[in-house]
Amino acid sequence: MIEARDLGIQFTRHRLRHFKLRELFIHGGRREPKRTGFWPLRHVSFTVSAGDTVGIIGRNGTGKSTLLRLIAGVLIPDEGSVHVRGAVAPLLELSAGFSNDLTGRENLHLVGSLHGLSRPFLRAKFDEIVEFAGEQVQKAIDTPVRHYSSGMKVRLGFSVIAQLPHPILLMDEVMAVGDAEFRAKCYATIERLLAEGRTLVLVSHNEGDLTRFCLRGLYFDAGVLRVDGTVREALDAYHGVPATSGSAGPSN
Template identity: 50%
Template sequence: MSLEWKTSVGEPVISVENLGIEFLRGRKRKLSLREMVYTRKTTHNKDTFWPLEDISFEVGRGEGVGLVGGNGEGKSTLLKLIAGTLLPDRGRAVVREGVAPLIELTGGFVGDLSARENVYLTAALHGMSEEQIEERFEEIVKFAGPQVKAGLDAPFRHFSSGMQVRLGFAVITCLDEPIILVDEVLAVGDKKFREKCYDRMEGLLEEGRTLFLVSHNERDLKRFCTRGIYLRQGLVAADGQMNDVIAQYNEDILSS
């Protein structure tokens, strides 16, 4: 299988070039007062590793791309590099259109603010005007469900984790951004809400949005993605048709 996929879907909206990031394996030891005062250079050895190294690919407008790999292979890290919430130590990730990040759905929500206030705050932080938020407010609340609607003016921290995630999903998927980054958040809530999430994602793809999906769920990957990228030991092990990439990944698991 070729490691370089040539897309005919549209012009590249994501270009990843020789991307790499270095992490510390553990916390560095604390320096003594003497070392801090008399030593300009730290005397400890940094034990580091590269979860991603020399990653390169392009994603065309309108593509559905699924990212696969074992735990700890850098999938979520790659998504955060593309989203811009992490900075690379090598190479670059160029994103040419706006992004709706379904990564940490409640990361920007403030616990002491009401759910209503959090909808306005989060949507505004993603570039929506107050008028746009007001136009879509009822749609957001309806999608999040009756429990969320009943508690709109309660502090967000009083919501259950499920209610928090439902509201986060509803807010982020109402954005008009053409690129959607998804990290294992489709299987949220009960069965009924999951189907609402699936329907919403399919609707967004039908509008021509670009999807980059991290998931261990083969059914979701095959449902939403035509192309797969397989990460192994910090490198791109395969890049091609989604079914073929999943087959190679499963074969590697069985042979390991």
């Protein structure tokens, strides 16, 4: 379903250099940013088969979310390639695509349409989607979303995206938002989707979520894939537990 081969992407970092006193007089204190490139991910290779449940593990800044965006096609690699065979349901920035000037009702139809859901389908599922999003969203469904809290936007976004029939689920810390009741509904929805045979790639710092939903783990350190094995092996590497002789290394 997903094949990454020698995948890499380069970002540009801007830095302001310190001026000497003489340069302050010459340039009038105008600073030109100094550009430096860095690779959040490089030389990454792995494959994900249909029905796999894969946890992406690593510290902040190790390229986990960047990898999901490369798989989703939001970012284009500078090196190598990533091929995805099948439509993707991106549970990433769940309020992305919302227009603050539109109501919740209008945004529901807008975001659903952007992801390929038909108008008849959205009309038929409207009450179910809004009910899933919770009482706050139900009461404010005809209010412009500029008045929504960030949690309300996320709940509505999850409720819409969870309707997608796409075989690949990309999730980035989705279950870290919302109250306990909403998280319980998210868990039940994800378990239902996985029971249907969906493929899951999950970025999370929550070990309970990773072990609950994922059998396989990819551990990243400084943009490099260090471990491609069971989710337990990847978590042990993350925690610095010495690997056993049977532990898997990066897939090539």
